[in-house]
Amino acid sequence: MSTSWRVVAFVGAVAAIAVGVMFAVVALVREPPTVNFAQGHQSGRAVDVTLQTVGSYGSNPHPTWVSYLVESPGGAWVHTTYWQVPAHTRVNVTIVNYDSGSPLRNQQAGLVTGTLGGATLNGKQFRLIDSNAGNGVGHTFSIPTLGLNVPLYGNSSNATLCAAAPCTEKSPHEVIQFSFMSPGPGQYPWQCFVPCGLGFLYGNGGPMQTIGYMDGFMKVVA
Amino acid sequence: MSGGATASPPPAGDDPPADAAPRHWWRLIAIWVVLSAILDPLFYVFVGPHVPPGRMTNVAGGAQFDFNVLFVIALPVILGVWIFMGYAIVIWRASRGGPDPIGGAAARGNMPIQVGWILTTTVIVLFLAGFGTYELVQPGGSGGGEGPSPVWTPASNTVLPIQVIAQQWKFTYRYPTYGGFETTDLVIPDHTAIAFHVTSLDVTHSFWAYQLGVKADANPAIDNVAFTTPEQLGTFTVRCSELCGLWHGAMYNTGTVVTPARFEQWAISAQHHLAANTSLLPPFSYTYVPDANGADGAYYPDNVDPYSKTQTYGANPATPTASG
Numbered sequence: 001m002s003t004s005w006r007v008v009a010f011v012g013a014v015a016a017i018a019v020g021v022m023f024a025v026v027a028l029v030r031e032p033p034t035v036n037f038a039q040g041h042q043s044g045r046a047v048d049v050t051l052q053t054v055g056s057y058g059s060n061p062h063p064t065w066v067s068y069l070v071e072s073p074g075g076a077w078v079h080t081t082y083w084q085v086p087a088h089t090r091v092n093v094t095i096v097n098y099d100s101g102s103p104l105r106n107q108q109a110g111l112v113t114g115t116l117g118g119a120t121l122n123g124k125q126f127r128l129i130d131s132n133a134g135n136g137v138g139h140t141f142s143i144p145t146l147g148l149n150v151p152l153y154g155n156s157s158n159a160t161l162c163a164a165a166p167c168t169e170k171s172p173h174e175v176i177q178f179s180f181m182s183p184g185p186g187q188y189p190w191q192c193f194v195p196c197g198l199g200f201l202y203g204n205g206g207p208m209q210t211i212g213y214m215d216g217f218m219k220v221v222a
Numbered sequence: 223m224s225g226g227a228t229a230s231p232p233p234a235g236d237d238p239p240a241d242a243a244p245r246h247w248w249r250l251i252a253i254w255v256v257l258s259a260i261l262d263p264l265f266y267v268f269v270g271p272h273v274p275p276g277r278m279t280n281v282a283g284g285a286q287f288d289f290n291v292l293f294v295i296a297l298p299v300i301l302g303v304w305i306f307m308g309y310a311i312v313i314w315r316a317s318r319g320g321p322d323p324i325g326g327a328a329a330r331g332n333m334p335i336q337v338g339w340i341l342t343t344t345v346i347v348l349f350l351a352g353f354g355t356y357e358l359v360q361p362g363g364s365g366g367g368e369g370p371s372p373v374w375t376p377a378s379n380t381v382l383p384i385q386v387i388a389q390q391w392k393f394t395y396r397y398p399t400y401g402g403f404e405t406t407d408l409v410i411p412d413h414t415a416i417a418f419h420v421t422s423l424d425v426t427h428s429f430w431a432y433q434l435g436v437k438a439d440a441n442p443a444i445d446n447v448a449f450t451t452p453e454q455l456g457t458f459t460v461r462c463s464e465l466c467g468l469w470h471g472a473m474y475n476t477g478t479v480v481t482p483a484r485f486e487q488w489a490i491s492a493q494h495h496l497a498a499n500t501s502l503l504p505p506f507s508y509t510y511v512p513d514a515n516g517a518d519g520a521y522y523p524d525n526v527d528p529y530s531k532t533q534t535y536g537a538n539p540a541t542p543t544a545s546g
Contacts, residue, residue: 105423106387107502108394108404130502144392145472147406189472191391195424202424204390209468 032080032212035070037091038221046090046179049083053139053152053192055099057213058164065207066099066139066196066214069165077166081190081216089182090116093141093150097174098167101136101154102194105203109140109193112178114148119178121153129153138174140193143218146183149193152176188218246313254305258298266294275435278458278479279450281365282435288357295346362449367420367429367438370445370508378415378451384408385506386420388427388440391469393460400489402506403496408460408477411485412452420446421509428464431477439464445508452479 001009037047050071057067057079069077085091104110110129112119118127129151131137138154155161155172162171192214195203207213270290277283358364363374385396387404396404408431410416420429420438427440429448433456438448440462462473480488493500504510 106389106394106404107499107504108406110502111496111499113406128498128502132502142392144406144475189469191469193389193392195390204424204467208390211468215468 032082032216033078034082034084034219035072035078035080036084037073038084038086039073041086041089043086046092047085047182048092048094049085050094050096051141052077052096052165052167053099054165054167055161056163062207062210062213063164064199065210066198067165067207067212068192068214068216079165079212081212081214082219083216084219084221085182087182087185087220087222090179091182092179093177095141095150095152095176096167096169097138097152097155097176098162098171099138099154099196100157100159100161101131101134101138104131104137104140104151104193105195106193107131109142109149110137110151112150114143114146115150115178115180117179119150119176122175123177137194139196139214141176141190142193143188143190145188146180148180148190150176150178182218182220185220185222188220189215190218191215246309250306250309253309254298254302257301257305261301262294262297265297266290275432278433278454278456279365279435279452280361281363281450282433283453284357284361284364285435288354291353292350295350299343299346361451362415365435365437365448365450367446367448370447372447372449374449376415376417376449376451381415381417381449382411383417383419384410385508386418386429386438386440387423387510388420388429388462388466388473389423390425390467391462391473393427393429393462393473393475396503396506397489397493398506400493401497401500402503403493403500404503405492405496406475407492408475409485409488410452410477410479411482412455412479414482414485415449415451418448418450419508420448423510425466426464427462427466427473430461430463431458432461433458434477437463443509443511455479455481 037049041047052069052071053066054069055066056064059079067079068081069079070081070083072078107130110131112127118125120126121129129137131151135154135156137151139152140149141152142149153174153176155174159172162168162173167173192208195208196214197203197206197208200206200208208215211217270286270293271277273286273289273293275282275285277286358366359374362376363372368374383398385398387394387396392406393408394404394406395408396402418429418431418436418438420440421444422440422442424442426442428437429440430437431450434450434452436448436450438446440446456479458477458479460475460477462470464470466473
């Protein structure tokens with residue numbers, strides 16, 4: 001092989017590696033989409049946010065992973081855990097839980113905290129769920145930096161549960177509703193405190209460590 | 223250090239004038255003594271009180287004192303090196319067109335200065351090793367986690383135990399002498415010896431209450447005990463200082479030091495307010511055993527006897543009443 005061909009081959013190999021690295025970096029840092037509830041918001045009015053939790057997302061790249069989804073203002077379900085709300089605004093949250101429940105690792109998370117007036121489960125007020133009783137707790141919605149925690153009562157594991165998102169209300173579900181005041185502008189991590197990453201050590205791997213599944217950011221804008 | 227460099231720099235091949243060397247030497251010492259005598263007290267008086275981690279607790283104050291002692295000792299050493307370097311650059315630099323300054327008998331070494339330097343630095347290092355070791359164990363282990371059987375304990379025979387439970391990604395706190403309620407709020411009483419019993423429900427975390435001068439690893443199934451005694455009212459920050467997963471950086475909260483009376487009021491109120499959830503918690507235990515199977519894994523007592531009403535440590539097994 002002549003020297004010129006060796007140079008061409010070398011440059012080509014370097015370019016291919018560079019492109020591969022670039023794609024890998026882009027794939028790693030790519031963020032899930034953000035559902036924007038702040039756009040067009042009228043000052044003084046509350047914002048309504050609707051989420052759903054599913055036991056298995058049902059699609060690639062991780063069809064078996066448990067996940068949250070967010071309903072956009074247009075009514076479409078978006079597979080993301082990024083959503084944006086205006087600052088210092090009442091946020092009314094509705095979470096439709098399609099997953100089963102279990103005892104909490106730490107029953108302390110069975111307590112409703114940080115909301116405006118507790119929470120409701122299928123329209124009935126509650127402040128505490130005994131995760132060792134009934135269907136247990138499926139997930140929690142928690143923003144630790146705001147002291148916000150709401151346990152989500154689980155569905156019976158004997159029922160035929162929704163296995164692919166987005167789920168519809170034809171499947172067994174529990175509806176949890178609560179409100180809180182959004183803080184000042186910033187990005188606030190939120191998460192589930194049930195170690196629901198089945199198949200991972202202590203249940204804390206996989207979806208529990210991946211933004212877009214059981215962790216996300218509430219983005220608060222002025 | 224070359225002893226020859228402290229003497230008058232001789233022109234190549236020439237011996238220095240006999241009366242030049244002592245003048246340089248005494249001049250260097252004089253500059254060093256004066257600057258050290260000025261800067262050391264200035265540092266101690268004006269900077270020392272602001273050195274982290276502050277004086278919120280006895281162990282934080284101890285850490286601040288240690289840092290100040292280290293700096294006050296280190297400053298003259300730094301000054302000695304810098305003064306010599308600056309003096310050499312200014313006084314003994316080669317003049318343009320002049321003779322080569324390297325060479326001569328005085329450049330080959332100066333045994334008294336070499337021995338003196340080695341002896342001085344050895345004494346300083348050994349002293350600091352002894353001082354540091356002593357300071358590490360007092361007061362009460364200097365705020366570090368001492369494992370489940372602490373050797374260095376507070377002088378007070380009345381200690382308020384507070385359990386720190388870490389999990390991905392938050393800290394919660396149990397107060398065994400107040401019915402074992404568990405909360406995300408860390409409130410502690412002023413002028414009361416506190417025993418933090420740090421453990422984890424999943425991976426390794428680290429409980430770092432910076433202003434309290436407390437830092438203890440949180441390991442699953444391990445009771446890691448750290449002591450401190452607050453001496454100032456105010457707020458402090460708790461952070462996880464062990465990389466523990468996705469939201470490690472968000473694993474922090476703010477604690478409060480309040481008066482003993484205010485603490486008692488808060489604790490009794492929280493005990494009452496959280497009673498329903500406390501009845502659902504496992505009995506208080508030094509550590510808990512989470513189920514490794516994930517979502518089905520509640521946490522369970524490790525069958526260690528739960529606390530009595532109070533917990534005492536050290537050589538004063540008096541019968542204390544609950545602190546606060």
